[in-house]
Structures are given as C-alpha cells and as structure tokens.
Amino acid sequence: MKDHQPKHKPVLLKEVIDLLAPEQGESLLDVTAGYGGHSLAILDKTHVPKTSYFVDRDDNATEELKQLVKLKGATIINSDFASATKSLHEKGMKFDLILADLGVSSPHLDNASRGFSFQKDGPLDMRMDASKGITAADIVNTSSEEALTKIIKVYGEEKHAKKIAQAIMQNTPVSTTTELANIIAKCFPFRGKIHPATKTFQALRIAVNDELTQLRYTLPLWIQMLKSSGRIAIISFHSLEDKIVKDIFLEHGGNRYDADIKILTKKPITPGDNELVFNPRARSAKLRVAVKK
Ligand SMILES: C[S@@+](CC[C@H](N)C(=O)[O-])C[C@H]1O[C@@H](n2cnc3c(N)ncnc32)[C@H](O)[C@@H]1O
Structure with missing residues (x-):
C-alpha cells in the first residue's frame, strides 16, 4: 500500500467539496x-471507505486505487460506469454522494502508447479500457466516408468534417496519431x-469510448440512486457532455411540482485563473451539482 502520489490533478476540487458538502459517515x-x-478529498470528510464505491474502466487507474492506503476497505470496480451502475442499481444500492468527473485522465494524454494525443506519436488507439473494443484506427480505416464525416461533424462539432474525412480516406490505412494529425494539418494551410x-x-x-451514450443512459440512474438529500456532482469537458447534463438535470429538476432534484448550480461552475495557472488541462471543465429532494 502506498501514499497518494497524484498522476492526475483533480479539477475544481475545492468547488466539488464545497458543493457536495460531504459529511462524516456518508x-x-x-x-x-x-x-x-x-x-x-471526499473520504477525508466522510471517513467511511466501507460504504464507498470507486469505478473506472481503465485498469491502470483501478490498480493504482487498490494501492491507496486510505481506500482500504472500499469497493473498487474495473468497469465502464454504465454497466457498473446498472448492477449496483439492480442490487438496490443508494448513495449520499455521487461524483462523475468525465473524460480522460492525465496519464491517458501523457502516455503516447494510449494514442489519445496528437502531440505524442503513438498507435491510434484511444480506448480508455485498453483490453477490449474498437480502436480509433479501426474507425478511420473501416468506416465509409459518409460515416466518418458524421462522426467528425457530430462528435467533433467540426465544420470541415467532410474535407477531413475525404483526406483521411485518401490516406488509409492510418495507424499512428502523428500520421492522422499530419493528414488533417495538410488540409489547412493557415494555422490558427x-x-x-x-x-x-x-x-x-x-x-471509441461511446462516451455520450454512457452518460445519457446512466445519469438518470444516478439520480434515482441518490438517497434523500443526497448530492450529485458532474464535471464535463466538452459542450456535448455538458448539454446532456444540463438537459437531464432540467428534466428531473425544473420548476415542476414533481421535480426530484434541486439544481444547485444555475450556471455551470468553471475553473478560475488561479487553478488554470497550475492546471491548464482544467480549462474546459464545467461543474453542475444537484441535490435530491
Ligand atoms: C478526469 S479522469 C478522473 C480523475 C479523478 N477524478 C481524479 O481526481 O483522479 C476520468 C476518468 O474516468 C474514466 N472514465 C471515463 N469514462 C468512463 C466510463 N464511461 N466508465 C468508467 N470510467 C470512465 C477514465 O478512464 C478516467 O480515468
């Protein structure tokens, strides 16, 4: 067991703690x-690893969590959160506090072999769970031009999706992050x-990670699984995710007599300059928090 040596700087940590307001025994x-x-940081307030559950689909992360002294006695689950939540929900589990800090971790971006970053040369992979599923290379090398355009347009909100998809199709097979980044860069002679x-x-x-379906399917279950007065905090990193959180929170917590949550963040909370100075990766983070009625 070892002490915590963070490989990833938690974003909006103070804000998460202030709004989730974890209490002893929760x-x-x-x-x-x-x-x-x-x-x-939450366990420092609740002091009960036994009733704490930690999920991550990346086994590098869950293996590290198992080594943390303070998590001894907690349940650590290596799974995507949709499957893990479904099974906890079927067991009738309820929680005082639920947190989802979406997206990738720093080791995903820093480790070239994971293939997430166009700034590092590695295999075009991008799977958070490297043990299964299709890779980004599978998608670019086997999709039709039409399907690839749609992925880039919808998930990337990229207005030049067609041009990029055409350039990729002319250069398949693409197997590394650098190859893909260079193919795209060549489409745009003017650098922004x-x-x-x-x-x-x-x-x-x-x-690759089916990120939006995972969130859309699971967020309503998390709301159901909150105990009365329980709090849920979601940190998202791009507008497509934030829109899902905003819409589902509103569906459950709008100004209706039967609303089952109260939204604590009218607007999403974003990192201040003091955080961005030491953690620029936090720049697109948005935090939304709600409390169960
Ligand atoms: C931003 S990091 C979380 C960092 C963490 N809060 C901390 O302070 O160390 C996001 C993590 O969520 C995991 N993840 C993302 N989507 C997931 C999903 N659908 N199911 C399970 N884990 C997921 C990633 O593997 C990554 O480790």
Whole structure:
C-alpha cells in the first residue's frame, strides 16, 4: 500500500467539496475515480471507505486505487460506469454522494502508447479500457466516408468534417496519431490558435469510448440512486457532455411540482485563473451539482 502520489490533478476540487458538502459517515459512488484525487478529498470528510464505491474502466487507474492506503476497505470496480451502475442499481444500492468527473485522465494524454494525443506519436488507439473494443484506427480505416464525416461533424462539432474525412480516406490505412494529425494539418494551410486535428481527435475519442451514450443512459440512474438529500456532482469537458447534463438535470429538476432534484448550480461552475495557472488541462471543465429532494 502506498501514499497518494497524484498522476492526475483533480479539477475544481475545492468547488466539488464545497458543493457536495460531504459529511462524516456518508456513502460515496465515484464513477470515474481515476487516480483518486477527488475520492481521497471526499473520504477525508466522510471517513467511511466501507460504504464507498470507486469505478473506472481503465485498469491502470483501478490498480493504482487498490494501492491507496486510505481506500482500504472500499469497493473498487474495473468497469465502464454504465454497466457498473446498472448492477449496483439492480442490487438496490443508494448513495449520499455521487461524483462523475468525465473524460480522460492525465496519464491517458501523457502516455503516447494510449494514442489519445496528437502531440505524442503513438498507435491510434484511444480506448480508455485498453483490453477490449474498437480502436480509433479501426474507425478511420473501416468506416465509409459518409460515416466518418458524421462522426467528425457530430462528435467533433467540426465544420470541415467532410474535407477531413475525404483526406483521411485518401490516406488509409492510418495507424499512428502523428500520421492522422499530419493528414488533417495538410488540409489547412493557415494555422490558427488550435491544432486543426483537435476536434477530430475529440470526435474519435467520443466514438471509441461511446462516451455520450454512457452518460445519457446512466445519469438518470444516478439520480434515482441518490438517497434523500443526497448530492450529485458532474464535471464535463466538452459542450456535448455538458448539454446532456444540463438537459437531464432540467428534466428531473425544473420548476415542476414533481421535480426530484434541486439544481444547485444555475450556471455551470468553471475553473478560475488561479487553478488554470497550475492546471491548464482544467480549462474546459464545467461543474453542475444537484441535490435530491
Ligand atoms: C478526469 S479522469 C478522473 C480523475 C479523478 N477524478 C481524479 O481526481 O483522479 C476520468 C476518468 O474516468 C474514466 N472514465 C471515463 N469514462 C468512463 C466510463 N464511461 N466508465 C468508467 N470510467 C470512465 C477514465 O478512464 C478516467 O480515468
């Protein structure tokens, strides 16, 4: 067992703790536990690993969590959160606190072999769970031009999706992150502030990990699984995710007599300059929190 040496800086940590307001003895479900940054800070307040559940689909993360002294006695589940939540829900489990800090961890971006980053040369993979499922290379090399355009347009919100898909089709098979980034960069002779491959990489990552379906399917279950007065916090990193959270929170918590949650964040909370200085990766984070009635 080792002390915590964070590989990932938890974003909006103070804001999550302030709004979730964990209290001694409360149970916790962290569905994207990663390297434990948020979980450990919450456990410092609740002090009950026994009623705490930590889920991550990346076994590098869950193996690290198992080594953390403070998590001894907690339940650590290596699974995608849709499957893990379904099975906890079927067992009738309820929680005081639920946290989802969506997206990728720093090790995903920093480790070239995971294939998430166009700034590092690696296999075009992008699976959070590297043990199964299709890779980003499978998608670019086997999709039709029409299907690839749709993925890049819808999941990347990329207005040049067709042009990019055509360029990719002319250069298949593509097997590395650098090859893909260069194919896309060549489509755009004028360099803007962001790399022209940014949105396409986001799109492929969302498709590979089925990110939006996971969230859309599971968020209503998390709301059901909150105990009365329980709190739920969701941190998202792109507008497609944030829209799902906003809409589902409103469906359950609008100004209706039968609303089952009260939304605590009228607008999403975003990181301040003081956080961005030491953690620029937090820049697109948006936090929404609600409390069960
Ligand atoms: C932003 S990181 C979480 C970091 C964590 N809060 C911390 O402080 O260390 C997101 C984590 O969620 C995991 N993840 C993303 N989507 C998931 C899903 N659908 N099911 C399970 N884990 C998921 C990723 O593997 C990653 O480790």
